[in-house]
Amino acid sequence: MVTYKLPHKEFNEALKSGKLMGFKCNSCGAYTCPPKINCNECASMDMVVVEFKGRAEIKSYTIIRVSPEGFEGVVPYIVALAQLEEGPNLVGNLVGVDPDKVTDEIIGKKVKIGCKPAPPNVKYCGPIGKDGKLTPEMVAITFSLM
Amino acid sequence: MRKVCVAGVGMTKFGKSEKSSIEMFAEAAMEAIIGSNIKPSDIQCLYLGNVFGDFEEGQALMAPYAAREIGLSVGTPSLRFEGACASASMAIRDAFVAVAGGFYDVVLAGGTERELAMGTPLATRTFNMATEQYYEGMTGLTFPGVFAILSRLYSKKYGIPLSKLKERMAMVAVKNHKNGAKNPLAQFRKEITVEEVLSGPMIAEPLQLLDCCPFTDGAAAIIITTEEKAKKMVEKPVYILGVGQGSGAPLYRQKDFTLIESRVAAAKTAYAMAGIEPKDIDVAEVHDCFTIAEIVATECLGFFDFGTASEAVEKGETQIGGRIPINPSGGLKSKGHPIGATGAAQAYEIVKQLRGEFVERGTQVEGAKIGLTDTLGGDSGVICNILFGIKG
Ligand SMILES: [Zn+2]
Numbered sequence: 001m002v003t004y005k006l007p008h009k010e011f012n013e014a015l016k017s018g019k020l021m022g023f024k025c026n027s028c029g030a031y032t033c034p035p036k037i038n039c040n041e042c043a044s045m046d047m048v049v050v051e052f053k054g055r056a057e058i059k060s061y062t063i064i065r066v067s068p069e070g071f072e073g074v075v076p077y078i079v080a081l082a083q084l085e086e087g088p089n090l091v092g093n094l095v096g097v098d099p100d101k102v103t104d105e106i107i108g109k110k111v112k113i114g115c116k117p118a119p120p121n122v123k124y125c126g127p128i129g130k131d132g133k134l135t136p137e138m139v140a141i142t143f144s145l146m
Numbered sequence: 147m148r149k150v151c152v153a154g155v156g157m158t159k160f161g162k163s164e165k166s167s168i169e170m171f172a173e174a175a176m177e178a179i180i181g182s183n184i185k186p187s188d189i190q191c192l193y194l195g196n197v198f199g200d201f202e203e204g205q206a207l208m209a210p211y212a213a214r215e216i217g218l219s220v221g222t223p224s225l226r227f228e229g230a231c232a233s234a235s236m237a238i239r240d241a242f243v244a245v246a247g248g249f250y251d252v253v254l255a256g257g258t259e260r261e262l263a264m265g266t267p268l269a270t271r272t273f274n275m276a277t278e279q280y281y282e283g284m285t286g287l288t289f290p291g292v293f294a295i296l297s298r299l300y301s302k303k304y305g306i307p308l309s310k311l312k313e314r315m316a317m318v319a320v321k322n323h324k325n326g327a328k329n330p331l332a333q334f335r336k337e338i339t340v341e342e343v344l345s346g347p348m349i350a351e352p353l354q355l356l357d358c359c360p361f362t363d364g365a366a367a368i369i370i371t372t373e374e375k376a377k378k379m380v381e382k383p384v385y386i387l388g389v390g391q392g393s394g395a396p397l398y399r400q401k402d403f404t405l406i407e408s409r410v411a412a413a414k415t416a417y418a419m420a421g422i423e424p425k426d427i428d429v430a431e432v433h434d435c436f437t438i439a440e441i442v443a444t445e446c447l448g449f450f451d452f453g454t455a456s457e458a459v460e461k462g463e464t465q466i467g468g469r470i471p472i473n474p475s476g477g478l479k480s481k482g483h484p485i486g487a488t489g490a491a492q493a494y495e496i497v498k499q500l501r502g503e504f505v506e507r508g509t510q511v512e513g514a515k516i517g518l519t520d521t522l523g524g525d526s527g528v529i530c531n532i533l534f535g536i537k538g
Contacts, residue, residue: 008280034281040399060302062294063351064286068271071286079287081295081397091282091398107302118284123271125279140284 006035015115020054023047031086054113056082063099070122092141111143147246149538151376151383153369154181155494160482161333163363170365171258175216182369182379186217190250192224195233195257196486198272202263230276230523235489235530239389241370256367259484276524278396290350292525293436304453314456315437316343326476328508333482357437362482366490382501385538388420394526409446409529416531424448428514431492433522434477474509492519
């Protein structure tokens with residue numbers, strides 16, 4: 001039997017407590033984050049769960065003005081691509097920055113990784129509570145300027 | 147491997163339809179069947195692309211209903227293909243595999259989609275479902291958003307100021323609308339200007355409305371068969387020379403999204419199978435879901451060096467009459483993008499280009515002998531490339 005070492009639920013629980021978790025590979029030394037069953041570089045399963053520094057650099061971004069259903073209440077918002085100090089990239093919401101004032105100056109800036117709950121009215125994803133809304137399990141990764 | 151050909155092709159008008167997905171597919175399929183001079187009962191399998199029928203019409207299990215709608219026999223297997231926007235190209239590729247390998251002699255492949263039934267918020271949400279949901283989707287990332295991120299990566303990597311890049315991206319939209327204006331089956335038959343693109347509403351900065359393809363209803367279908375049978379069915383069979391398909395990781399796992407590694411791999415497979423090079427291609431239908439997407443695709447397909455395709459657009463090299471005409475149909479941008487059907491509509495265009503049927507329409511690529519289709523699903527999760535030729 002194979003057991004997933006860091007399923008999304010545990011990854012998100014850690015993130016909610018301020019810890020970005022992932023893997024370091026014993027075979028090739030590469031880091032994998034978000035988690036997957038084997039190393040993103042060499043597919044080895046000989047990996048250990050490690051806490052990442054939780055710091056990244058913004059590589060690119062966009063300001064979403066036409067949103068998917070369920071995200072209407074948060075428009076406009078920024079989605080960015082950032083590279084962790086350990087190497088992997090993450091996609092997240094850049095928070096604490098006014099979407100109407102953000103410029104390309106933001107590219108190259110250092111950010112801290114966090115998370116926020118998914119908007120409650122998003123449908124068709126993950127577990128639904130008795131109230132018909134998303135359970136707090138679903139989160140969006142966030143980036144805050146350091 | 148046996149030689150494989152396309153016999154008949156069919157396609158509905160793209161745009162808003164009052165017809166159901168199955169009704170639209172039935173029209174496209176019967177056009178392909180009639181054009182192949184065969185009967186529905188001659189078809190041995192149906193491969194049907196459809197992505198969001200469940201959300202659009204509450205309709206799952208569309209493949210068997212479509213099969214029986216058009217009169218395929220009760221013993222005919224029917225399969226739904228879901229590869230986001232590349233679904234129909236996947237269906238065509240698998241039909242090729244089945245016929246080449248000798249399992250079937252006649253396969254109907256295609257796709258159908260009724261996106262406009264959903265309205266923009268739900269449609270945007272369903273498309274967002276094609277991003278990875280647990281670590282990416284909950285940011286509210288949209289598909290314009292994915293390609294907006296790509297635009298800035300591209301601008302930065304190649305040192306092309308974003309304002310300059312945006313102008314060249316707008317030229318992609320202008321070119322495709324110019325071609326689409328002449329296509330009676332296109333959703334938007336209207337020429338546009340660079341100024342209009344650059345003054346449109348922002349969707350996902352820096353992408354504006356006219357940088358984006360529309361939501362569309364439509365269907366397309368093609369008959370795939372052996373060389374021997376195709377020669378009996380039609381006067382001008384078109385050969386499938388090579389196919390390639392790649393599987394891309396979620397956006398956050400792509401080391402350099404400007405290189406679209408699944409496309410480079412898919413194209414390499416297709417070119418190797420056909421024994422041809424990018425310079426041998428006379429005409430291509432390329433996945434221009436967004437203006438930047440066409441620019442990047444033409445580099446990954448080997449038509450231009452990395453970082454140079456936007457300049458090539460400015461020089462007119464992708465116009466009909468240029469070095470490599472891209473999207474003479476109007477592309478997804480102007481013809482429309484019913485995602486389950488798009489790959490088959492691209493094949494419809496290339497097959498007719500190679501048969502020389504667009505002289506009257508005014509968008510015939512003169513003397514075209516080899517054509518390519520390129521279809522992307524998700525944020526490059528699926529890339530499917532198919533090479534067509536008039537000689538086997
Ligand atoms: Zn490794």
